[in-house]
Amino acid sequence: MDFFVHLAEGFIGMFQKGGQTFIGLVTGIIPTLICLITAVNAFVKFVGEERIERVAAKCTHNMILRYTVFPVLSMFFLTNPMAYTFGKFLPEHQKPAFYDSAVSFCHPITGLFPHANPAELFVYMGIATGITQLGLSLGPLAIRYFIVGIIVVLIRGIVTEFITKQMMRRREVRAAA
């Protein structure tokens, strides 16, 4: 009998531990998250899509801006997955590169601006909860994640654009032959 009691306690204990974690996440993260996302959502609505489109379209000609400011703006204002619609401002050979750089930013942005991709927060937050458990502040990690994100996104854009151009050229040659 004792064995069964022990088993039952062990079984329920597992979920009590899970429940504690859940309460920790809900009370620790959700309230701030709700206020932050509400404010940013309202800001995005105030600014309006047309204005963003106008600004964003100006960033497309310069290679550096195209794979830094442009994907950041699109991810911040249009959020995942609508951000990729901004590819329409680019010529065909730059579209895969833009997609690559924009989609690569959909997690680095969540450290500071979780509204951009609320369904996939735990890439960042999973690791961040470990940092919180150690009693360390999340600010430095979130900011560095954002900055490294921009650097990586820039490199990805340039590399993918290069590869796309090569492949398109090879395809043309093959078609001509």
Added chain:
Amino acid sequence: MSSYRAVQVTKGSGGWGGPLTILPTEEKPYIASVTGGGIHPVAERIAELTGGIAIDGFSSKVEPDEMACVVIDCGGTARCGVYPKLGVLTVDVTPASPSGPLMNFIKESNFVSGVQVSNVGLPGEAAAAEAVEQQKKSAQELKAEARAKVAQLQGQQAPHKPNFIEKIGRAMGKVVGIFYQAGRDTVDQVLRNILPFMAFVSTIIGIILYTGIGDVLANVIKPLAGNMIGLLIISIVCALPFLSPLLGPGAVIAQVVGVLVGVEIGRGNIPPQLALPALFAINPQVGCDFVPVGLTLGEAKPETIEVGVPAVLISRQITGPLAVVIAYIMSIGLYSN
């Protein structure tokens, strides 16, 4: 030919629903504007294009079954549900999505929101027919002139210029409406996306921490995620072009691995400064499953998509591990004291 013409109203920025085609009839000539402070420009525009009669729904009573459509500025509680329920086509000038006690009655076929004057236009077919209309333009012009006169007359009767207080009231209403809608969107996201994932994550963490699985996992994760070489290996494997599209969907794998690594960081098995390179190591496959869809959203041609998919996957094989190296360099000094 009836004296009324159909217009198409599409949703505006941040709006929902529609497009609606509005065609007044003899029985339903009114474009009711229930916006407070006179007739809203959107209602005026619809009336101008359709030949219907714009009317201020606050200052004069209109029966719902006499309305061709109703223009409202409801941020999303009462009015935006009432009119769809009454069977009236509803044009909401604030960008609200279905909500409130009557949200079940709000459909894309009877409700459109976020509408501005520029969203009101002739339907696609009418645009083609415009060439024909050019010939009849004199008649159309006469009508338009007459209508403008009527509008002027009506304008003189009704308090057309909104006074100062009304302006403030409208501006306040708009701000409050936007915040309210933003809050609603947020809570919706939390309920639909964030809380379910938290439940999933908490359950996993609970099982890991309570049972001995944690120690077993630590033995697997620590040699991989606990040092730079291991992180590089993870990123190279996850970026393999035949593997990355399989690991991508919903970022579920990245999220679960993120949680596992987080747990080990919390338990002290992995140094916290590795959190930054780890974030990139577990995620070189981000969006690899979504390339064709993402490119289609960007209006890419089919040939571009054919090239784009392998281009992104190959690029990841290079940039994935590179990202880990950059993150490692940038993590110098992170959590070091």
